[in-house]
Amino acid sequence: MFLLFTCMYSYQIFYMFVAFKAKQNKSSEIQNVLYHKYAVIIPARNEELVIGQLIKSIKNQKYPEELIDIFVVADNCTDDTAQVAKKAGAIVRERFNKIQIGKGYALDYILKIIENEYSSNKHDGYIVFDADNLLDENYITELNKTFNQGYRVITSYRNSKNYDQNWISAGYALWFLHEAEYLNLPRMVLNTSCAISGTGFLIQAELIEENGGWIHHLLTEDIEFSVSQIIKGEKIGYCRNAIFYDEQPVTFAQSWHQRLRWAKGFYQVFYKYGKDLIGNTFRGKRxxxxxxxMTMMVMPAVLISSVCIVVNGLFYLAIFLGIFDGQEITHAASVGILYSISWYYGVLYILGLITTLTEWGKIHCSGWKKIAYTITFPLFMLTYIPISVVALFKHVEWKPIAHTVVKSLDDVR
Known part of the structure; x- marks a missing residue:
């Protein structure tokens, strides 16, 4: 299994060297920028505490105000999300549907409203955020520069507004920083395709029209969209200077339910698109x-890791039941389990440490916590093992995560 994983994922080591080199190169300033008109879309469910700060950060963008329209879909809300959003200056529509539940359905709902009711205000692209997000004041300006390079889908730099809250929120945040700078950045440099990740992304309006709206409704609609577009030949871009902040879960129960949905969603995507992904890898033209x-991304690698540990664990059970007898079997099983766990911990620790050191100035947290959370980062990631096993058998539905960290951009910094 060690050799298998080394072969399959060794290209990501190369990614890291590409990222190191890219970080040393200063990007040249783009002249004669063409300003596009954007619709900012915010699906929100019971987000009255945080949505006002997001809209404020959009209003404070250093980008022509007349070229930004803010749309909020208050999706099955039972609080004052709609009223707070209207007061903050957004165009709000309320949606009530207890059958079609999930972000994908909310996106499709508001996109159709924009197309039907605001066709005169022709938008060049749609920028999607979750209600708990906050934007750097140059976010849309920087995103617009990458849009001018010809990319029809663009993801951005995902930072955290509660990195310092505990080891769980830090675990999420550190992975998203790694994903941005050590997966998407080298993909961008090497002219391959990036992937959008939940929130903070731009899609050209024409592409949405070609798709017939937002048609992706698996549990991980973001990965489904990315995979479907890549199969079609689309290259998703990455704008590292477009920085936004989001709120991460802080309790293990919240984290378990959210990542259980992600794990199940990855299985769904692999089941639906795996054949085409693998086929295009060997026979595709683009x-x-x-x-x-993307195959390596959605393939249930964590599940394979789980199987390794379970197989070794079964030796203990066999010995306990008297099927096997002897110290050699016990020793082999013990070494196998310890070797697997220590190897994964070591690799994850190195990834977390490198990401922390290179992104040090962008992580808003005390120095000692930054170091401490590199130690707990592998533990956070290793909890994916039981999650991936449970997701294989358990029926999983989309459930909202409560957001309670009310901060302005100045508070985060």
Missing amino acids: NKFSCFD
Whole structure:
């Protein structure tokens, strides 16, 4: 299994060297920028505490105000989300549907409203955020520069507004920083395709029209969208200077339910698109490497890791039941389990440490916590093992995560 994983994921080590080099190169300033008109879309469910700060950060953008329209879909809300959003200056529509539940349905609902009711205000692109997000004041300006390079889908730099809250929120945040700078950045440099991740992304309006709206409704609609576009030959871009902040779960129960949905969603995506991804990897005419990259992303690698540990654990059970007898079997099982766990911990620790050191100035947290959370980061990631096993058998539905960290951009900094 060690050799298998080394072969399959060794290209990500190369990614890290590409990222190191890219970080040393200063990007040249783009002249004669063409300003596009954008619709900012915010699906929200019971987000009255945080949505006002997001809209404020959008209003404070250093970008022509007349070229930004803010749309909020208050999706099955039972609080004052709609009223707070209207007061803050957004165009709000309320949606009540207890059958079609999830972010994908809310996105499709508001996109159709924009198309039907605001066609005169022709938008060039849609920027999607979760209600708990906050934007750097240059976010849309920077995103617009990458849009001018010809990318029809663009993801951005995902930071955290509660990195310092505990080891769980830090675990999420550190992974998203790693994903941005050590997966998406090298993909961008190598001219392969990136992937959107939940929130903070731009889609060209024409692409949405071609798709017939937002048609992706698996539990991980973001990964489903990314994979479907890459199979079609689309290259998703990454704008590292477009920085936004989001809130991460802080309790293990919240984290368990959220990542259980993600794990189940990855299985769904692999089941639906795996054949095409693998086929395009070997026989495709476009995005062959990107299809391989996405296969490695959605393939249940954590589940394979789980199987390794379970198989070793079964030796203990066999010995306990008297099927096997002898110290050699016990020793082999013990070494196998310890080797697997220590190897994964070591690799994850190195990834977390490198990401922390290179992104040190962008992590809003005390120095000692930054170091401490590199130690707990592998533990956070290893909890994916039981999650991936449970997700394989358990029926999982979309459930909202309560957001309670009310901060302005100045508070975060």
